[in-house]
Amino acid sequence: xxxxxxxxxxxxxxxxxxxxxxxxxxxxxxxxxxxxxxxxxxxxxxxxxxxxxxxxxxxxxxxxxxxxxxxxxxxxxxxxxxxxxxxxxxxxxxxxxxxxxxxxxxxxxxxxxxxxxxxxxxxxxxxxxxxxxxxxxxxxxxxxxxxxxxxxxxxxxxxxxxxxxxxxxxxxxxxxxxxxxxxxxxxxxxxxxxxxxxxxxxxxxxxxxxxxxxxxxxxxxxxxxxxxxxxxxxxxxxxxxxxxxxxxxxxxxxxxxxxxxxxxxxxxxxxxxxxxxxxxxxxxxxxxxxxxxxxxxxxxxxxxxxxxxxxxxxxxxxxxxxxxxxxxxxxxxxxxxxxxxxxxxxxxxxxxxxxxxxxxxxxxxxxxxxxxxxxxxxxxxxxxxxxxxxxxxxxxxxxxxxxxxxxxxxxxxxxxxxxxxxxxxxxxxxxxxxxxxxxxxxxxxxxxxxxxxxx
Numbered sequence: 345x346x347x348x349x350x351x352x353x354x355x356x357x358x359x360x361x362x363x364x365x366x367x368x369x370x371x372x373x374x375x376x377x378x379x380x381x382x383x384x385x386x387x388x389x390x391x392x393x394x395x396x397x398x399x400x401x402x403x404x405x406x407x408x409x410x411x412x413x414x415x416x417x418x419x420x421x422x423x424x425x426x427x428x429x430x431x432x433x434x435x436x437x438x439x440x441x442x443x444x445x446x447x448x449x450x451x452x453x454x455x456x457x458x459x460x461x462x463x464x465x466x467x468x469x470x471x472x473x474x475x476x477x478x479x480x481x482x483x484x485x486x487x488x489x490x491x492x493x494x495x496x497x498x499x500x501x502x503x504x505x506x507x508x509x510x511x512x513x514x515x516x517x518x519x520x521x522x523x524x525x526x527x528x529x530x531x532x533x534x535x536x537x538x539x540x541x542x543x544x545x546x547x548x549x550x551x552x553x554x555x556x557x558x559x560x561x562x563x564x565x566x567x568x569x570x571x572x573x574x575x576x577x578x579x580x581x582x583x584x585x586x587x588x589x590x591x592x593x594x595x596x597x598x599x600x601x602x603x604x605x606x607x608x609x610x611x612x613x614x615x616x617x618x619x620x621x622x623x624x625x626x627x628x629x630x631x632x633x634x635x636x637x638x639x640x641x642x643x644x645x646x647x648x649x650x651x652x653x654x655x656x657x658x659x660x661x662x663x664x665x666x667x668x669x670x671x672x673x674x675x676x677x678x679x680x681x682x683x684x685x686x687x688x689x690x691x692x693x694x695x696x697x698x699x700x701x702x703x704x705x706x707x708x709x710x711x712x713x714x715x716x717x718x719x720x721x722x723x724x725x726x727x728x729x730x731x732x733x734x735x736x737x738x739x740x741x742x743x744x745x746x747x748x749x750x751x752x753x754x755x756x757x758x759x760x761x762x763x764x765x766x767x768x769x770x771x772x773x774x775x776x777x778x779x780x781x782x783x784x785x786x787x788x789x790x791x792x793x794x795x796x797x798x799x
Contacts, residue, residue, distance in 0.1 A: 356370045359373060359388060363388045373387040382529050386514060420449070423446060424450065435449075485506075494715050494737075502706035502718050504722065505777055505778045507777060508530050513533075515531060516534040517529070518531055532664075535667075536656070539660055545632055548632030552628040563609070606627060606630045662674075668775035669773050670705075670774050704768070704769050705769065707766065707768065710765065711756060717733065720732040721779065724782060730747055
């Protein structure tokens with residue numbers, strides 16, 4: 345049994361430890377979740393019977409797929425043996441550690457002396473020796489566009505793993521209660537719903553501040569009912585006609601009655617019995633409950649319930665990244681100045697100054713049609729100083745590496761399609777995503793090479 349098969353079997357057992365289901369059901373759930381244990385458990389919890397039925401439908405297709413996969417595997421092993429003159433066991437070991445990627449396996453063998461990996465049983469020693477080069481040559485993570493989840497895909501491309509998912513009618517965290525655990529996924533569907541409520545609360549509270557002051561002034565008598573003798577700021581008569589005075593008095597009476605209704609008072613004695621804090625709480629609750637957030641500030645939840653997280657507004661990224669202890673720097677037209685030229689000029693400046701910083705791990709870019717793409721800094725393949733511009737709609741982009749100067753020549757930039765950007769930064773206590781781990785290894789290698797040069 346290969347390393348990958350052993351890992352899959354362990355995941356199956358973990359699912360069966362949690363839910364009393366057959367091995368077939370557990371394997372089906374894991375297949376549907378693309379090997380993600382947390383999602384697989386969610387599938388089992390929802391409808392194990394449906395999984396059992398689907399298992400039968402999948403068997404024929406699985407046999408066909410497995411046969412093709414085995415053939416491809418054998419061809420890769422034969423290639424490694426032919427080129428590097430290694431044993432079958434060494435070829436299998438290296439291919440396992442390269443997760444089936446032939447080019448990565450060849451890169452590893454080209455960089456490592458064969459005697460070190462001669463014995464298949466010496467996996468522990470091999471793993472230590474392989475860690476740095478295998479990480480450097482690992483296949484870049486890529487999520488193909490699903491529904492309109494480009495915002496999710498862009499974040500995952502930068503993190504180089506599927507940390508963010510979209511699961512309807514599920515909680516914010518899937519697979520545990522600590523988002524810093526690599527098995528715990530963050531559910532954008534729930535985040536978007538929570539974010540809408542949070543914006544409603546915070547914006548409503550901001551708007552309520554003025555209403556609270558006015559309500560207290562009305563109810564305490566500091567704000568008086570208009571009189572015919574009132575003067576304006578210039579000292580002239582404020583209400584020049586009886587009709588104007590009546591209009592002002594009617595408006596005052598309506599507003600006072602509204603505040604009384606909200607606070608729950610009728611008589612002057614009722615008003616005196618209420619503290620300012622009680623009035624403030626009643627007014628705030630009323631304003632927040634009726635406040636409507638501008639739809640352009642929210643994630644888009646369409647009628648079918650499919651998550652169009654491509655519509656994640658840039659202003660939501662700090663909250664979203666805060667869940668994994670990362671920071672965001674937002675660039676949009678309102679910050680950069682009017683027009684696409686000003687934004688692109690500022691974007692180019694920031695790409696040159698920010699991406700080279702050790703704590704910057706990538707940039708999410710917003711195209712004019714509300715489509716998110718990403719500049720990935722640590723994809724496991726690009727050399728230092730080069731980056732990958734990844735678009736979930738175009739899988740050809742994932743393996744391309746280029747300098748910032750080269751990326752600026754791409755059609756999305758040259759055509760001035762970029763309308764916003766979010767630069768993403770790690771902290772010391774950030775979630776240890778694949779890209780964050782790679783960045784730490786890259787930093788360590790640079791420091792060691794510097795010391796050697798100065799000896």
